[in-house]
Amino acid sequence: MTTRKIFFAISLAAMVLCLIAGYGIAGQWIGVVITIITGLGWLLGLKYPLFWLPHICLPVSVCLAVAGCLAGSSPLLMIFGSGAALAVWDVLLLDASLRSSSPREQTRRYETDHLQLLALAIGSALVVVFLGQLLHFQVPFLVMIVFVALVVFGIDRVWGYLSKYRLHS
Amino acid sequence: MNNKTLVVGLIIVSLFITALSARNGDIAWMTLPFLAYLLAGIWQAPSLEKLSFSAERKLEQTRSNGIASVDVCLSVQNKAAEAVHLFVYEAIRAGMKIADGELSRRVTLQPGEMTELEYSFTATRGNFSWRSIPILVSDPLGLIETKLLLPAKAATQIQPTFKKFKVIPLRTYSTLHVPGSIPANLGGSGTDFFGVREYHAGDPLRSLDWRLTARHPRRFFTKEFEQEEIADIGLILDARLGTDLKIGEENLFEHGISATASLAEMFLHQGHRVSLLVYGRTTLNVFPGYSKMQLHRIMSCLSTAKVDSEKRAAVPLDLIPTRMFPSKALIILISSLTSEDRSLFLRLRARGYQVLLVSLDPIDFAYPTLGQDATSQLAIRVARLERRLQLKNISQLQVRVIDWQVRQPLFPLVRNALTRSRGQQR
Numbered sequence: 066m067t068t069r070k071i072f073f074a075i076s077l078a079a080m081v082l083c084l085i086a087g088y089g090i091a092g093q094w095i096g097v098v099i100t101i102i103t104g105l106g107w108l109l110g111l112k113y114p115l116f117w118l119p120h121i122c123l124p125v126s127v128c129l130a131v132a133g134c135l136a137g138s139s140p141l142l143m144i145f146g147s148g149a150a151l152a153v154w155d156v157l158l159l160d161a162s163l164r165s166s167s168p169r170e171q172t173r174r175y176e177t178d179h180l181q182l183l184a185l186a187i188g189s190a191l192v193v194v195f196l197g198q199l200l201h202f203q204v205p206f207l208v209m210i211v212f213v214a215l216v217v218f219g220i221d222r223v224w225g226y227l228s229k230y231r232l233h234s
Numbered sequence: 235m236n237n238k239t240l241v242v243g244l245i246i247v248s249l250f251i252t253a254l255s256a257r258n259g260d261i262a263w264m265t266l267p268f269l270a271y272l273l274a275g276i277w278q279a280p281s282l283e284k285l286s287f288s289a290e291r292k293l294e295q296t297r298s299n300g301i302a303s304v305d306v307c308l309s310v311q312n313k314a315a316e317a318v319h320l321f322v323y324e325a326i327r328a329g330m331k332i333a334d335g336e337l338s339r340r341v342t343l344q345p346g347e348m349t350e351l352e353y354s355f356t357a358t359r360g361n362f363s364w365r366s367i368p369i370l371v372s373d374p375l376g377l378i379e380t381k382l383l384l385p386a387k388a389a390t391q392i393q394p395t396f397k398k399f400k401v402i403p404l405r406t407y408s409t410l411h412v413p414g415s416i417p418a419n420l421g422g423s424g425t426d427f428f429g430v431r432e433y434h435a436g437d438p439l440r441s442l443d444w445r446l447t448a449r450h451p452r453r454f455f456t457k458e459f460e461q462e463e464i465a466d467i468g469l470i471l472d473a474r475l476g477t478d479l480k481i482g483e484e485n486l487f488e489h490g491i492s493a494t495a496s497l498a499e500m501f502l503h504q505g506h507r508v509s510l511l512v513y514g515r516t517t518l519n520v521f522p523g524y525s526k527m528q529l530h531r532i533m534s535c536l537s538t539a540k541v542d543s544e545k546r547a548a549v550p551l552d553l554i555p556t557r558m559f560p561s562k563a564l565i566i567l568i569s570s571l572t573s574e575d576r577s578l579f580l581r582l583r584a585r586g587y588q589v590l591l592v593s594l595d596p597i598d599f600a601y602p603t604l605g606q607d608a609t610s611q612l613a614i615r616v617a618r619l620e621r622r623l624q625l626k627n628i629s630q631l632q633v634r635v636i637d638w639q640v641r642q643p644l645f646p647l648v649r650n651a652l653t654r655s656r657g658q659q660r
Contacts, residue, residue: 140263151242151268151271155238158238162321165336166339175319175341186267191267194267210254
């Protein structure tokens with residue numbers, strides 16, 4: 066079993082457990098059923114690496130997490146579930162892109178770098194979320210509006226940065 | 235921006251909008267892993283100014299035939315001072331069939347490190363050339379990708395496959411006055427006895443016919459042998475859309491290509507002067523010439539020959555530029571013919587060309603796919619009758635006609651058509 070498969074299994078298990086636990090605690094069994102079906106969908110995506118399947122499963126999982134939040138499930142579990150869904154999605158795409166590559170040292174190095182950065186990004190974000198939930202850090206609505214406005218204006222800068230990465234021949 | 239970035243970006247925006255509309259802070263928190271993921275990608279994206287690569291594409295063969303596979307090796311070296319994450323891939327050309335190997339790879343290259351991509355491909359025929367090796371440089375998460383085209387020129391030519399024909403004793407109307415292998419109907423130096431004439435001053439003594447001289451006192455006679463010369467042969471391959479037929483993977487035009495290549499090889503091997511015209515909306519030609527170099531020219535021309543595209547109207551066969559063929563040459567037309575093609579043969583005969591038509595049978599070629607019901611069988615019969623009538627009309631113009639069913643060997647038919655006696659041909 067390759068590293069990415071182990072990573073996939075752990076992330077999928079974390080996602081399913083978080084969402085099932087969240088919905089189960091709130092007693093919303095329909096959510097549990099949908100989570101299990103989504104988990105099976107992710108597994109199907111691993112077996113049949115179709116282009117569109119991971120891109121469907123990720124929004125479905127995030128929607129499940131959002132619905133859980135709105136329906137009164139534990140927000141921490143839902144956020145962890147959506148974060149784990151992001152990891153599953155990324156590892157699934159990584160697996161699909163590396164499937165045609167021969168197992169060489171350079172490819173293994175790419176895989177390791179990818180998984181390390183993924184774990185670092187999502188792990189640190191989830192730690193911040195956990196701390197934020199623990200400290201009951203409440204953002205006032207007006208501050209949130211200002212924050213969103215900043216993000217919207219920031220998108221322009223990000224877009225400008227991304228547009229530099231076009232075809233260079 | 236690739237699909238991954240788009241999906242993550244859309245989810246972030248959707249979560250923000252949902253958080254705002256529901257006034258739910260927990261949903262806003264949910265965006266944090268996605269934002270961290272996206273920012274990690276942007277943070278790790280390589281700086282274009284610092285990137286430096288060298289690339290090379292090696293081809294084992296620059297010329298090959300359709301049977302052998304061509305081995306290709308792509309190598310990319312990182313010349314920058316930092317490690318880079320790459321996706322190296324090969325641009326596959328139309329007509330290439332990958333036989334073995336790897337066409338793409340994701341790698342992380344340390345400074346000075348090199349990666350190689352090896353594969354082999356086959357193709358029916360054609361010219362394949364590349365100018366660059368495409369690579370995608372990205373962050374480790376593959377979110378911010380930059381496409382670079384690294385210059386690496388290479389080209390290979392897949393020449394058409396053909397069957398080698400044995401040498402046939404060709405008889406033509408006229409020959410070129412260059413020593414060759416065809417009896418030229420002229421007295422001179424040769425091997426076959428041609429006749430006897432009166433002795434001329436300067437004739438070698440060994441060619442004197444002593445018996446005849448003994449019977450005629452005070453007169454001398456010299457034996458003459460038949461000169462052997464080469465022939466002028468023009469090959470015309472019909473590449474008009476109306477004469478082609480494609481059944482599954484098989485193409486009638488490819489049979490024509492193969493037949494033309496076989497004939498060219500046979501005639502050039504015999505030492506004859508051969509020219510080629512591939513006739514369609516765009517014509518390709520090889521002017522008359524000899525030797526292996528001429529065979530290479532003809533094969534190169536045949537490897538690039540294509541049937542006219544469907545968008546263009548069919549051109550009549552009558553517009554063939556016959557002036558490119560030397561007068562009295564033997565012209566071999568390889569075509570499945572359309573119903574209006576008879577006039578060309580009239581023109582060719584009027585100009586004194588000796589003509590051989592190798593007509594590929596489209597009805598026999600398509601027969602396995604045609605219906606077996608009574609109506610279809612009747613239609614096939616009518617089409618065959620029409621074709622037979624057309625070939626008979628053409629043969630009445632003193633044109634040798636080979637009705638070639640492409641699944642049968644061509645050589646015996648060509649041998650029978652070209653080795654008839656001179657008297658029969660005229």
